[in-house]
Amino acid sequence: MMNIVQNQILANLTSWKVGGPARYFCQPENYKDISEAVEFAEKNNLKIVILGGGSNVLVSDKGISGVVLHLGKLNQMTVKEENGNLKISAQAGVPKSELGRAFLKKKLAPAVFLAGLPGDIGGGIVMNAGVSDATVPKEFVEITEWVEIYRFDQKKFITMSADDLAWSYRKCSGWQPGIIVQAGFQWKLGESPDIVETVFAANRLRVGKQPLNLPSCGSVFKNPTGDKAGRLIDSCGLKGFQVGKAQVSPKHANFIVNLGGATASDIDQVIRYVKKTVMEKTKVELEAEVVYLGNWD
Ligand SMILES: Cc1cc2nc3c(=O)[nH]c(=O)nc-3n(C[C@H](O)[C@H](O)[C@H](O)COP(=O)(O)OP(=O)(O)OC[C@H]3O[C@@H](n4cnc5c(N)ncnc54)[C@H](O)[C@@H]3O)c2cc1C
Structure with missing residues (x-):
């Protein structure tokens, strides 16, 4: 039977390093484990939430009340x-x-x-x-x-x-x-x-443009048609804007970085403020690329 644990902290499985626990958590290693985990969720009327590399998700500080399936061990x-x-x-x-x-x-x-x-x-x-x-x-x-x-x-x-x-x-x-x-x-x-040289150049470009030394989820907002979210955010003077330990990166305006000890709520507040300010100043509605997981009410 698939091993399902309770109250597993998820922060270390996300690139932002924030978020509360999963009520139930498992790491399927094969197809049988997946079927069993789904069966467990259905039997107990629980929502299933999938976590991959965790590099595009914002997990609520309150955690996730369903069954989280982390797929890192499904790696053939x-x-x-x-x-x-x-x-x-x-x-x-x-x-x-x-x-x-x-x-x-x-x-x-x-x-x-x-x-x-x-x-x-x-x-x-x-x-x-x-x-x-x-x-x-x-x-x-x-x-x-x-x-x-x-x-x-x-x-x-x-x-x-x-x-x-x-x-x-x-x-x-x-x-x-x-x-x-x-x-x-x-x-x-x-x-x-x-x-090989082109791959090295692509990596150098990332290191030059992105704050890769701090936890983030990459670009927080999708680029609106014909423009760049980062350019719009920067044009509103938002680089460096901070709530708690979450900050609009001074290096790349579409990144929100965890300066150490940020909460998911800090990050959410920065996201909301950036969205509202860009709307007010440029009339462009930014759409989040990052996926919110867990209990946000
Ligand atoms: C520093 C940095 C740079 C980045 N640069 C880029 C970039 O250049 N381009 C880009 O596109 N993205 C970028 N990203 C964002 C992110 O890496 C991508 O969106 C990535 O594809 C997310 O993959 P993941 O495995 O981490 O997914 P997760 O973050 O774990 O999940 C993302 C969503 O997919 C769902 N999901 C994941 N796996 C499955 C599955 N097997 N079945 C069903 N649902 C699933 C989750 O429930 C969630 O809704 C960057 C992130 C960081 C931290």
Whole structure:
């Protein structure tokens, strides 16, 4: 029987290092564990919440009252060459960095956008994670071939073609309600000789522009069409704005950093203030990219 523990603190499983406990918590290692955890939740009428790498979530200080499934132990990956393509099957908890390394080994272009992207591949698909520059490919939609899901409504594992999902900027839908358990990725074989240098350059760019020395969730807001959230926030003079120990990064205005000891409530208050101020001053409504988890009332 799947080991389910109570009152597990989640802060260390999130990149912001904030948030309260999960009422119930488990780390499935295989498909049987997933089915059992879902069964447990259904039997006890509890909500299921999925945590991948925790790099795009804000967990409430009050915690999460349902069952949290952390997928970090679902981390098998296989790589093969087929019909001139590199094909990779990866379970949801495989870090994006590992997927990136598999492409880099073959000197293939997806290594570039995957460089420096935190979190796991499950979260990468849910968020259609990627970069906003002219890199090709630049988002998960371009490398994903199929997705395997445990569907709550059908109570079974199903595989969907990536073409049957609805992908948009930092969003993928059509697979719910369920849990992404595995995905297939592919890219045409054919070496790009300067790929290693391009990956290094992408990493250098991140280090130069982003406050990577402090806990954050990356970009808090989505870029509005035709503009950059960071530019708008900066234009409102909000760099350095602080509530408690949460601060709009002076280095990158779309990052909110935890200066040490911030609460989720501090971060939420900064998010609300930034949204309100940008609306008042620029008439642009910012939409959060970060996903709120847990009890916020
Ligand atoms: C320093 C830093 C830089 C970043 N830079 C970028 C960037 O350049 N581009 C970018 O797109 N993002 C960036 N991010 C944000 C984040 O890394 C991505 O959104 C990432 O894809 C989230 O993956 P994760 O595994 O951490 O997901 P989580 O944060 O754990 O989860 C995100 C959402 O997906 C759901 N979820 C996760 N896994 C599953 C699953 N297997 N099945 C069903 N639901 C699931 C969760 O419930 C939650 O709603 C950055 C974050 C940080 C901290």
